[in-house]
Amino acid sequence: MSFWTNARRAVLAVSVLLALQAAALADVNTIRARVEALATADFAAKEAIVSELAAMGDATAVPALRAFGDGDLQLRKSDGKVVIAVRDGKLYRASDPITGEDLGEVDRKLLDKIRVNNNLRRAVRAAIGSLTLLSKDPGVRRQAAESVLKSRDPGAIDTLDEAIAAETVPAIRRLLEQAKAAAVLQTDRPEAEKLAAVRVIAERGDQEAKDILAAVAASAEGDVKTAAAKAIALIEQTLAMWAAVQNVWYGLSLGSVLLLAAIGLAITFGVMGVINMAHGEMVMIGAYVTFMVQELIRTSAPWLFDVSLVIALPLAFLTAGAVGVAIERGIIRWLYGRPLETLLATWGLSLILQQAVRSLFGPTNREVGAPSWMSGAFDLGGLTLTYGRVWIIVFAIAVFALLVVVLKRTAFGLQMRAVTQNRRMASSMGIRTTWVDALTFGLGSGVAGVAGVALSQIDNVSPNLGQSYIIDSFMVVVFGGVGNLWGTLVGALTLGVVNKFLEPYAGAVLGKILVLVFIILFIQKRPRGMFALKGRAVES
Amino acid sequence: MPLGPMFLGLGRTGVVFLAALAVAAVAVPVLNLAVPPQSAWHVPTTTVVLFGKYLCYALLALSIDLVWGYCGILSLGHGAFFALGGYAIGMHLMREIGSRGVYGNPELPDFMVFLNWKELPWYWYGFDHLWFAVLMVLLVPGLLAFVFGAFAFRSRVTGVYLSIITQAMTFALMLAFFRNDMGFGGNNGLTDFKDVLGIDLQKDSTRAGLFALSALALGAGFLVCRAIVSSKLGKVLVAVRDAESRTRFIGYRVEHYKLFVFTVSAMMAGVAGALYVPQVGIINPSEFAPANSIEAVIWVAVGGRGTLVGAALGAVVVNIGKSWFTGALPELWLFALGGLFVFVTLFLPKGLLGVLRPRAAKPAPALDDEPAVRVSEQRAAE
Structure with missing residues (x-):
């Protein structure tokens, strides 16, 4: 039953389409006939033709009319065909007035210009206007x-x-x-x-x-002039406001990138107190996982491309997390209580990871594509927002919220905080502190890997990807306050916005330098960041 | 051997180190200049330049060991002081080029002509004179360290926080020097040096002379460090390293001690940079890269921190390794360097010198405020 209805509907649709097409074809033929007629008509007849074309209400005639008004509509003497001929060097380049099809080069002598006067030009302009405006x-x-x-x-x-x-x-x-x-x-x-x-x-x-x-x-002059001046002042205000809003948006966008890069560090450095200089390389691993997922999809399942990032997310988390656990078990646990040595060892590790990726994937940038739902842009008031940036902000906030929930609302989060606050007491309560250490470090690294999936969309996926974020990430965590996720959020967004507001005045590089100097000075004033932990935990 | 303990408490290692430096300072130039190239004893000029470079690195390592090994300040920004010293001398060498540049402008260095600058910026004044440049080699890094340290130590920024902001400092400087508007040659830095005091920099004898000068500077730097650490002030520094709060409570102005040693160390790093630049013939902003500073720290760790001699030794050994690796197995160098970082921190906390000299005169330095932590932990436990 439904098959037949559908079939009938389809037949109907096809026949309607054919009818429409036939009508369109008829229109095109009449238009062509009218345009050809222009070649032989006198001025009065030409004006009649122009108004007829306008009355047809079909925008197909617009290029021909425009060429006619500009004096580019010419008669080809060889076959009496009307063409649009535009001077191209010594010769004229001819094209069909209706289809725009290229008809090759023609010598000037073989062309006869279809003459036009001011009266006609006015008529043509009106016709074009009405054809398009009334389309x-x-x-x-x-x-x-x-x-x-x-x-x-x-x-x-x-x-x-x-x-x-x-x-x-x-x-x-x-x-x-x-x-x-x-x-x-x-x-x-x-x-x-x-x-x-x-x-x-x-x-x-x-x-x-x-x-x-x-x-x-x-x-x-007079009132109009003053009214215009007043309106300009008002517009300038609006424009300035939109420019400011745009800056805030760029700032939030940069801030969300910083947040993504720093949030894993906020766990390893902030909560555990481990200086992980290889943090940036965890981000890099996440980005390369994305690259590999997309490579696999390209070769074996292209239709999955739009969900490649969704597939990459858990894989990146697990890969980077596993590397993190391995690092903690292999190296960092021997260095607890010696932060400066941890710093050096993890720095060495970052060199090894970079070189490993360079050996495996080559030193050049690898191509990571954007799925369709992340490309394009839309307008909002006076702003143009790209979907990619919007998604990254949403994603950063989501990751942040998820982490807060894990830390505050799960048993693992509780154990983690317990071990951080008082290792010995937590151990006495039956918490396996070594496991908690390893898993916490794995969580921080895994989050960095997830950040890498997002950052692969806006940055070059190369072995140096991580290095470019490591200093910024540390700045964010130190600025926001160690051991405080909310501090990291506020720190990242503040630094992002401040950076973008400085850029127009100081330029990108100088702006960044100013931000660094500002943070260095800020740490002098508040050595433990914006939102410092208080109480006994601070001292040890 | 009574000489050692009498003279600044040098100890046997120190005397051997100084003697070896003295021998190298005399022997290497002689073997390079006086011995004919076909002889087996001839030292080729490339080797002289290479080892001259290592000696500069050794001086940099020494300056890091002074603050890290003896005062517990892990600076990840000493490369900045090194590079600033290099830029100071590089500016003088640029002025020495005079009208022999590509554009033949007697007033302006090539890069300024290229950027359409009309006149010399004020901060280039005075660099026509070598004495002024040498003064700046000491003053600029010293002043930066003094101001930076004054802020940081007064507000008690310590440990990893200090490490991170020193890293931010050198990173900011790197970004700044990359800018063409700074007037330091931007990306390309300063290069194409011709001569110093009218002596051709490319000549073998100049290079041998610079080698000897570097050896002398390293020796002098070692003596300065030795004098500092063996004085009463040095004992306070070690106290600060081992238990900063306790030292403060006893009544020492901890920040003054730290500031002093940090500034001295920065000046030494500046001198190292100043000797380095004429030998390699270029200084550019990548010398400020944070990675360079961290690499210098690992030289100290490899050699053994808090030993001075070990730091210098570590710098030379690691860099010989680097030269060999980057020549023979370039793709493996970062694996080796990274592995070295991990290996040394895990298995060689006292460094090479700790291995060579198992019964070291001093006990292994505790790095961070560990005793203080233990006390507070005990309190908490009670």
């Missing part, structure tokens, strides 16, 4: 409105009025009204109408509006 396709209408807004062509006002009256989409109508206002400001219409136009433009409130009004303020 059935909202996308074409929007584009046309935008191009009129840019050209501020007073000749388009009548068509714009018509289009505004017919427009049903509010956003496009607003655009059309703005385009009309921009055009009105170029005419010598009454002051009241111009003032209204200034208001309409001012509402737009972006750089384009500011440019239009600046031109008005420069040329107009």
